Amino acid sequence: MAAMDGIREPAAESGVHGNEGAENERETAELLDGIRRGDPDAFEALARQCAPRLFRLALRLTGRREDAEDLVQETLVRALPALRRFEGRARLSTYLVRALGNLWKNRLRSRSRSPIVRWFKRGDEGSEEPGAALPDGAPDPLEQLQAQDRAAGVRAAVARLEPDRRLTLLLREVEELSYEEIAAITAVPVGTVRSRLARARDDLRRLLKTRP
Amino acid sequence: MHDELEQRLSDYLDGRLDPAERARFDERLARDAELRARLEEYRAIGSALRDDPAELPPGFYARARERFETAHGKQRWFRPLSWEAVGALAAAGLVLALFLPEMMRDRSFELPLRQAVPAKNRQPAVAEPRPAETPDARAPLEQSAPESEAGSKPQEPRRKRAEDEREPVQQTPGKDEPRQDAAFAPAPPEAARRERQLEQSKPAAAPAPEDASYREYEESRDFLREDVAGDRAAAAPLDAPVAGFFDLDVAPQPPLAVAPLATGVVAPNEVRVVAGQTEGESKRRLAARVSEPDAAAGGEDVSGLRPDPRTQRLVLIGPRSYPFDCAAIRLLAGPTLRVVVPPAGAADETAPGGCALIVLAGFSTVEVVEPGPE
Numbered sequence: 184m185a186a187m188d189g190i191r192e193p194a195a196e197s198g199v200h201g202n203e204g205a206e207n208e209r210e211t212a213e214l215l216d217g218i219r220r221g222d223p224d225a226f227e228a229l230a231r232q233c234a235p236r237l238f239r240l241a242l243r244l245t246g247r248r249e250d251a252e253d254l255v256q257e258t259l260v261r262a263l264p265a266l267r268r269f270e271g272r273a274r275l276s277t278y279l280v281r282a283l284g285n286l287w288k289n290r291l292r293s294r295s296r297s298p299i300v301r302w303f304k305r306g307d308e309g310s311e312e313p314g315a316a317l318p319d320g321a322p323d324p325l326e327q328l329q330a331q332d333r334a335a336g337v338r339a340a341v342a343r344l345e346p347d348r349r350l351t352l353l354l355r356e357v358e359e360l361s362y363e364e365i366a367a368i369t370a371v372p373v374g375t376v377r378s379r380l381a382r383a384r385d386d387l388r389r390l391l392k393t394r395p
Numbered sequence: 396m397h398d399e400l401e402q403r404l405s406d407y408l409d410g411r412l413d414p415a416e417r418a419r420f421d422e423r424l425a426r427d428a429e430l431r432a433r434l435e436e437y438r439a440i441g442s443a444l445r446d447d448p449a450e451l452p453p454g455f456y457a458r459a460r461e462r463f464e465t466a467h468g469k470q471r472w473f474r475p476l477s478w479e480a481v482g483a484l485a486a487a488g489l490v491l492a493l494f495l496p497e498m499m500r501d502r503s504f505e506l507p508l509r510q511a512v513p514a515k516n517r518q519p520a521v522a523e524p525r526p527a528e529t530p531d532a533r534a535p536l537e538q539s540a541p542e543s544e545a546g547s548k549p550q551e552p553r554r555k556r557a558e559d560e561r562e563p564v565q566q567t568p569g570k571d572e573p574r575q576d577a578a579f580a581p582a583p584p585e586a587a588r589r590e591r592q593l594e595q596s597k598p599a600a601a602p603a604p605e606d607a608s609y610r611e612y613e614e615s616r617d618f619l620r621e622d623v624a625g626d627r628a629a630a631a632p633l634d635a636p637v638a639g640f641f642d643l644d645v646a647p648q649p650p651l652a653v654a655p656l657a658t659g660v661v662a663p664n665e666v667r668v669v670a671g672q673t674e675g676e677s678k679r680r681l682a683a684r685v686s687e688p689d690a691a692a693g694g695e696d697v698s699g700l701r702p703d704p705r706t707q708r709l710v711l712i713g714p715r716s717y718p719f720d721c722a723a724i725r726l727l728a729g730p731t732l733r734v735v736v737p738p739a740g741a742a743d744e745t746a747p748g749g750c751a752l753i754v755l756a757g758f759s760t761v762e763v764v765e766p767g768p769e
Contacts, residue, residue, distance in 0.1 A: 218467075226463045227456055234459070239449040252452055256459045260466050337443040355409065356441040362411065381398075381405035384437050391440070 212269045219264050230259050233276070236358075237283055243353050244287050246342030254290070258283040280358065281368045284350050291346050340390040348383035355380055404430065408437050 211232075217225025234255055241251035241258075262282035269275065341349060347369070354365045362380075366373045406412050407420050424431050 218463075221467045223460050223464050226467075227460045230456060230459050230463075234455065235449075235451060238451050238455075242449045243444065243447070248452060251449075252455060252458070256455075256462050259459060260463050264467055335447075337440060338447060341444070353444070356444045359445075362409070377406065377411065378402065380409070381402045384405055384408075384440070385401050387440055388433070388436050 208272060211272055211275065215263065215266060215269050221264075226259070226263065229263060233259065233279055236276075237279060240280065240353055240357055241283060241287070243338060243341055243357060244284075244349060246338060254283060254287055258286055261286070277364065277368060280354070280360075284354075284368060288346055288350070336391060337387075340387055343390055344383055344386055348379045348386065351376055351379040352383035352387070400430070404433060404437070408434065408441075 211229065214225045214229040218229065237255045237258060238251055241254045242248060245251045245254060258279060262279055266275070266278060341353070344352065351365055351369060354360045354368060355362075360368070362373050362376045365376045369376070371379075403412070403416075403420060407417065412420060424434065
């Protein structure tokens with residue numbers, strides 16, 4: 184399982200032995216106990232392990248640093264205390280990625296039916312709205328993109344992908360998860376993961392082609 | 396490119412083809428320059444996604460910690476008790492264990508306690524005549540019992556009061572001399588007596604507990620208070636929709652103040668709640684402060700919204716059964732949010748439920764106005 188930098192295969196990361204891996208597991212379990220009791224020190228300690236990788240995923244999902252920070256913080260604040268049983272750091276990383284994905288999709292659902300958000304977002308770039316996957320004649324946000332570097336262009340194009348395809352693609356390309364892991368996280372069959380990936384890649388390539 | 400070919404290209408990229416299929420696809424790649432170019436594009440896109448640095452913003456952890464403390468600070472109640480507290484509890488338990496059995500056996504404890512209640516403080520046998528409930532009778536209650544932060548607390552005493560009021564009617568007349576068997580009834584708590592005396596000095600306005608509108612009001616007030624505190628947000632399942640009453644995860648905010656709108660304009664960064672016991676009352680309390688007609692044409696009707704306060708900074712809560720129906724709300728473009736409420740005469744006096752307007756932040760001004768003639 185390759186999900187969080189800090190909590191992925193802890194023994195392999197630093198080349199330590201299995202005992203130290205078990206020690207890390209115990210430490211994580213203790214931190215979670217502290218978080219459930221409301222201990223902010225325990226929360227911050229575990230957040231420092233999980234947040235960097237979650238933020239990388241969130242930034243690509245949302246396309247905006249402010250939204251990504253808000254999403255990661257909400258995920259940590261809500262998901263960590265809600266975890267009733269610790270079953271290892273690998274399970275924890277899967278759990279957090281799933282929580283982040285669910286929260287992000289819920290936000291999209293609530294915002295897409297809310298005119299108030301469209302009003303607030305008016306004039307914003309890098310919209311989080313689940314816009315059309317393909318250019319449809321409307322003004323292309325990519326044309327307004329100021330950053331000309333390749334990574335920024337890809338990020339902006341990813342932000343225009345249909346949400347399920349976006350999440351699936353990022354779990355594969357950024358998190359480097361297997362199809363089976365993605366299927367477990369997104370609660371769809373492996374076949375759906377497979378087709379979403381193919382469509383997401385095709386959509387993304389076509390979106391990037393429209394760049395000036 | 397054909398969909399099937401796109402699918403196989405994606406499978407190839409992810410190593411999902413079996414060896415025979417992979418060999419055949421390799422052959423095709425060798426022949427098809429367009430397909431090779433497409434494969435390279437996909438690989439480049441994947442590299443760009445993985446290589447894009449994503450540094451956490453400065454101060455991320457401090458903000459996350461603050462958010463955690465705001466959301467879960469109350470759980471400190473469950474932290475282990477201090478040694479002093481444990482000692483005090485143990486001592487109290489010991490005293491109880493020693494004396495409680497003795498007190499239970501000795502029933503002479505009971506009578507002196509009952510008889511010790513002065514007759515003038517005992518429950519009157521006949522309730523005072525209850526004033527007729529008129530619309531005018533409600534206003535003094537609103538003024539004499541302002542809804543502060545603890546304003547929702549009186550709900551429980553109100554229920555007790557209403558029960559206490561019914562009870563004496565079944566007893567014998569005799570205003571100052573209680574019946575003999577009443578003397579053996581458990582002495583009412585001092586607080587309940589005070590509440591009853593206070594209640595008897597007021598016009599009756601609160602709905603009786605058996606009234607559906609009372610229950611609706613209680614529920615409305617309860618969930619409103621809990622939601623704003625973020626309690627249910629913490630307990631909500633992760634896959635629950637974010638929008639909705641039970642998922643309001645409000646950022647750090649000033650203490651909740653429940654008060655009528657003093658003017659037609661709400662200052663920014665201010666939390667206000669307007670609530671009534673019935674839908675009609677809620678409307679009236681909003682509409683009472685309306686001073687100008689809705690002259691602005693247009694605007695966006697946002698009735699029925701369930702905005703996300705994390706980003707939208709505005710919460711409008713109506714009766715549970717009719718969320719946001721308590722006021723026609725229009726959002727006008729620009730820095731001003733205008734809330735259009737029905738005229739006072741249009742209030743539905745029969746529909747149960749409270750109505751609230753909470754303005755967290757984000758607007759320079761919020762105006763509450765009545766609609767003009769359509």
